[in-house]
Amino acid sequence: AMCFSPSQGPCCSSETCTFVQASHSVQCKGESDCSWSSTCNGRSPECPSPHPKANKTRCNEGTQGLTTLSLQLCINGECTGSICLEWNLAECFLTSNIIPNIDKRKLCELACQNGTDPSTCRSTSDFALQVGLPEGGISLRPGSPCDNFQGYCDVFFKCRAVDAEGPLARLKNLLFNKETLLTVAQWITEYWWAVLLMGIAFIIFMGVFIKCCAVHTPSSNPKKPPARRFSETLRRPMNTFRRMRSPHSMGVGARGMGGAAPTRGPPHGYGESRGQYYDGQKASAPPASYSRTNHPELYAGAYGGRSNAYEMRHHKV
Structure with missing residues (x-):
């Protein structure tokens, strides 16, 4: 018989794409605790189901140190x-309710009883x-339930109790039960003034906290002063409080000292004439009544260079 691919099963030959014949005695499944090995029969690409071993054959046997872990059949x-079936017994739990002050190590031991009688559990x-x-x-085995499902066995073979509700459920029941809510309501009614003071104190505290965070938080706004360090606040807390009251009083330079910041004139060559600062008023020529004769001082600068040059030539000659 032909098979299309070895992926169909372990009994499909990858060389000839045919079923592996029974005469080849190819083992496709190994022996386990509860079944024998199985070989290909030449009629299917899948491995035939192995023959089971006899019932009540011991299986899943293991040890951890000197401790024998739970056997099964x-x-x-x-x-x-359960291994208890080997002695015609039924598996049971050793519980702390039936046996008071029982050792936690004992609760993690396998126990058997006669039928359904819990008093015979040993x-x-x-x-x-x-x-x-x-x-x-x-x-x-570690992790197995113990004490009638009220705990589990740890790696030291001790039964650890499990709280069915859990800590969160207990906390919820404690805070939100009717008695607690009624007690809180009565206290608020009797001490209403204390509740009011606590509310005001909380608002003041939040305001101070926000202002303190604002002082220590860096900002990209150039008009705001630089952020303070926490180390500076711890060393000089009063400086931080002053800055919180007047945040612009800690500026740097003449502006922070209360004076007006100096203003620089425009760059060289800006304005009506080269080398002068433009003060906002446009330069104008002198009136027509002004002349070189009646106001020689106005023209002294313009022609001073030529007069000086004439005097120097005359003196040289």
């Missing part, structure tokens, strides 16, 4: 039966030597 090829350590078990009996 094979039932119809599956490791699902640990396997009590009859271990009678049935051929190691001394100390069989312990439950």
Whole structure:
């Protein structure tokens, strides 16, 4: 028979794309605790179901140190039966309700009872030597439930109690039950003035907190003073309080000292004439009544250079 791909099953040959014949005795599934090995039969690409071992065959046997972990029995090829079935007993829990002051280590031991009678529940350590078990009996695996599902076994084989409600549920029941709410309402009615003072104090505190954060938070606004450091506030807290009252009094330069900041004139060459500052008023020529004869001082600067040059030439000659 032909098969299309080895992905169809382990009994499809990758070389010939045919079923692996039974005469080749190719093992496709190994032996387990509750089943025998299986070989290809030449009729299917899938591995045939293995034959199960006899019921009540011990399985899932393991140890941790000197402790024997819970054994089980094979039932119809599956490791699902309790070891108690080997002695015609039923598995049970050792509980702290039936046995007061029981050791937590004892609660993590496998126990068996007669039928459905809980009063006959005994640990396997009590009859271990009678049935051929190691001394100390069989312990439950870490994480297994114990004390009738009221706890779990830890890695030290001690039963740890589990709170069904949990801490959050207990806190909710404590804060929001009717008695607590009624008590709070009565206290507010009797001490209303204290509630009012606490509200005012809270508002003042939040205002101071916000202002303090504003002083210590950097800002990209150039008009605001630089942010203070927390170390400076711890060393000089009064300076921070003063700055919170008047944030613009801590500026730098003449503006921060209260004086007007000096203004610079325009750059060289800006204005009506080169080398002069433009003061906003446009330059104008002198009136027509002004002349070189009646106001020689106005023209002295303009012609002073030529007169001086004439005097120097005359003196040189």
